[in-house]
Amino acid sequence: MASLADLAGHLLTDESTALGLNEISLGDIQLLFAVATLAERLHGPLPAVPSAHHLFMGYGGRSPRLDAPAVDPADRSVTRDQLFRFLRLDDAGRSAAEAALSRLTERALVLPSSGIRVTVPILFHRQAGGGGYGRPAEQLLTEAFNAPEIHRIAQGLGLAKARTRDEAQRQIVDVLRDAKRVRAMAAEAPPAALDLLDKLVPGPPLLRTHCFVSRYGGGFYPGSGGKFTFREGGSGDPGTDWLAARGLVVPVDEDLVELPREAADALRDHDRAPSYLSVPPPVGGTVEIPDGAVESQAQAALAEAASRVELMLRQVAVQPPAVRKAGGIAVRDTRRLAKAVGMPEEQARLWLDLANNADLIAPCAEEPEAPARGRGRARRPESQPPARMLPTERYDEWLAAPPARRLLPFVATWAVVPEVFSHWPDENDTPVALTAPEDGEAVDLRHAVLEALATLPAGHGVATGKSARGRATALAALIATAAWFRPTALTQGAGETERVEATLAEAELLGVVAHGALTSLGHAVLGFLRAGAHRHFPAVPGAGPALRDRPALDDAVRRLSAALDALLPAPQTTARFQADLTAVVAGAAASELTDLLAACADRESEGRAVVWRITPAAVRRALDSGLDAADLLARLADVSEGGRPLPQPLEYLVKDTARTHGRMRVVRSACCIRSDDESLVSELAAARALSKLGLRRIAPTVLISTADPEATLAALRAAGYAPVLEAETGTTVIEKARQERAPKRMPSLSGARPRRGQGPGTAQSLAGALLAGR
Template structure:
């Protein structure tokens, strides 16, 4: 019950207080449509077969006019689009009838029985007595579209034509002249419903018409043609949405022959549709409808050496953990500006990419994932109060743009182990409705921080992972071979993925581009390696199967509590365990070398990284991280409050194997500390003092400090025209090592200002992006309904 309610997101206005209300909600078209988005092609074909058989046994459903026809017929007013009430039970079929219709026995029948049970749990097959199969009315209405059929002739004729065109078609069919339009239309419909007469006419059709029918009968039933024009002229159909025949014909004899007999009818400008009755008359009904109970095998796979998948996944995850940490640390120190038009400025993205040594497209991906994982957030400056002059309000000063800042969750994230730092990013990638790396418009400049709004992205991602899960052990998709082999492999992967989510994959070149982008993202995250699912990939698939995507913008595993969601909590534990296995424990020691470098073999623990970042610069990345210690970096540590003895002791504590620090490193720290603080910047506007009179004379004469307007007022004191912060910056830029002194004479410890933005991620119960929050959580509502409350 809980799973069903989670899947069928209850709209905010829904009133569900008992099982009768629940049944009413589940039978609505909107609820049924949601359920159909998560079924496989085999299950969808089974549902269509039930509806198709029901039409043969019980006749067609009452026609529902199209929205376009109703709107134009009502003069632009919004009419009610409610379908005529039909009881699904009146259109049920028996299981034996269904299995005979599909020509199933043995294993095929067993697979269909299992599918019916699965669909019953999803309320897409409704409870029925006597072994009958009943499906919601929406399935009956969509069966024609799902089976490649067009709409009924009566509906198409009514919506498309006025009386002159109806009489013209009746004449083309050789019918006696009717007194009224309605009588002529009934005669046309009777002819098209007579399968023998339709087949007899087609037997005499010209070859061009037969060629068109060969393409239209299997579906889709739409044809681009110039045979019809809007009755009132113009590019779009005018009031009433009616059409007439183009004078002189379309230029295609085959289309004109079909149009004259009502076998193709206009539905839009330059677009015609084959009526359902014509397609039904020309199809081979002795052949069973398609029912593919299992996914097709992925073509274009290759063998993978043993252990290669895990090895590549470990390397990708280690690289990701290191680079993302470095990127977010860099961004915390120097926040990125958010453009007024949205997104991060390209120059800021390039600067960050250069600083962390990553391609721009990867930086954009990590920024988008971090933003949706609620680790960073755009924050605007507080607007200042408008100044007043002579009783009038001045024009407000331009406000600074918004900036990307770490959220309150960032500090906790930074203190976690590498595997736990990647957990929210991997979970976010799984559920975010966007393929960030796919930028289809070549003329549009890619930017980070885009709004995730691709409603089919999660289904596509889920389908791709499901397709990869069908590969035999030791095999992967050949994504790294030649362009031709890669194209073949992608096409095979798309074909298999489409079986799992037929409503999400439309099959086309652009679809393969999205799949390729999805695979590239998955490889960066260690979800896919060598074209196969990694252990982490299997955990991500389980995470999606548990329904994690239904809660976005909340991301299970990235913040909100999971106490009331045991299935999701278990899926997050599996995800976390997979990351722990693939990512080794963080390093707590470093190897200090005589060339003043420190090497960390692997990912460093947060405490070690913080220590090295305070007194060294990160020089290179990879499986081992190299830090470079220089006089400038030691001065930076001393500026932030360390003293030489404390710094040396702390570095010795983290030295690999307890080895003593190299002498050059000890000398560097002690020598830098000896000169550190020889001059002091006094809080005023502003003084510089030093006990070294020669140094004061040197500062007073330095050209690099001329902008400070220094003046010597005593043998050991200079005054500056600049503020203390600017004076400190200028002295350090010129190569000196000043410290800031308070009015009391004590040294002021300078700490970088760390700004934070608020957490934005909603609770799981409040995350319902499609329809808004329901009347209660699915779990509590399910319990209340089953208890009869």
């Protein structure tokens, strides 16, 4: 935008207004509708338009342009006193409404004025025309349905079978225009349907639901000819399905329905002031939590998460899992990783998905070999090699960081990724890791749940650990409060309960929620979302320089990092070595300590203390990497807890293993095995386990192999021997595992381009850019 006029024009468009509505509360939406409803009473109806369109287009498409007569919103403004009297607010309500108007002015949903008048964009006047009602049933039914759906609704109303679609629709409209019949239907409605009507009748008349699907596989612009049909099997919410079957809600877009004007008028109390819930309803069914229990459980969860995430990614680096052609990590590889790390398979999938979306692992396909050129008919191209999940170039720096810094990208990514990975609604579909995030409402749902938990009084949490019935009641109360914060993101149906439950389970694994309450880390995550971090996804938080042009987001990242630092103690740099050849690390180990122990020991158990078992095979592994016995013992002594000397059995084990290590040597001449021990050479030549090497004795101390040195080394070690690789000069070659890395795919948070345009990050920078004509 090059000028203030351009900016003002953009902010007044229907599309810009609709986008702003996706991130405000129910109370704010009701206040905006109240302004438009009062304006109609004071200034008369708007000029007629060809077709109204709904508000919440931010979920599936772009707002269509309507060829409506131009109306200046300022001509339909109301005074603050008129608005407050219309809502019948007391002093506390007026204060809440004043604060809301200030917030909405910052979002350009209330337009700047002289101070005593309130002006809202013209979209609200169109939608709230007629007192906040929806559109007439005749228009809604015509635009939404073909003949089969019309006849189905007529049948649901108990009407006689009509010969034509038009006749059936006239009968439906006649029923909805009969206020007595509508009130009689409402009197017989199930409680779930009555709860929905209580929300729809006062306005806005729109509801997110899943009871309809497009006949053409996608959304449509109203008036474009797109039609809907009932979802097979229903929406999962009996209340919504009951209303839909009787024409009391009609689809206007994918997953969005509207209450017809006639039904709302019949059910509305015309003497009652418009609804205005300035504060969220309290979360019911909470329980008291002992002092310190929330933070203690958060610490335990984070310590376990740090350990398991590190183990998981180390396993990925050592043995990269395969990526299926259909997408996702092969199930057998996910199960292998889960077993190696000692966690449930569903948790392994979550960590893999978060690591992928934090740009720590990525699918990478090997380069196919170029086909050989030759005469004659061209060869058919070989199939592409399968892709594997590899650590990215960020992994090594991540691994060297302390546990709190390692968890930062996982927690931040969980907050902003548009998917609830633990929710797998299709029971017939096998869950796989590495799914593409596609849930456009997941971030808003997560944000709303955290906002609802933030309203709980100190020392209280949602009782999610009770019986199934008690848990369902507690979750319903939590969802009712969360829906106030993001009314367009929660359906409050059966499927929504499962998504919220999965969200809470993920939050507990990450230390964001404990005992049904927000932890200190949870409050930091909520601040991260409030700062608009989700608009920058995909990006890597905490990487790169500070966000100088977005101070609020930069401060939120620092608070998130500080919360993790406070909950996770400094990593351990020492281990307690015991006479039973175990090493115990009490807490999360520093990367250098983990690398040393992994080189000469096998991880035996997990928990707050990690136990490593030092075995001859593990010591040989360290010796294979180039360490000698003296060097290994010296390094272990340096990390011994309290400077205590190493136990004697450990010293004996290392020295005895080193004494037999390297008695045979693999020569690089493709390939020879030599050893000064003639009896050992005879033993190797006769070993059935080594028959695939085709060993042949050519001298008392020399064997030749048909396999290359690497394969020969692997076969000897698999058979229980301890060879080393020797160069042509006779010196021992130090073997290093080949480290494969995938390229980075995502920018740091400071380099990310926010969705819906870059734009200056502060009001001052925006003003400077506009005044400079940029």
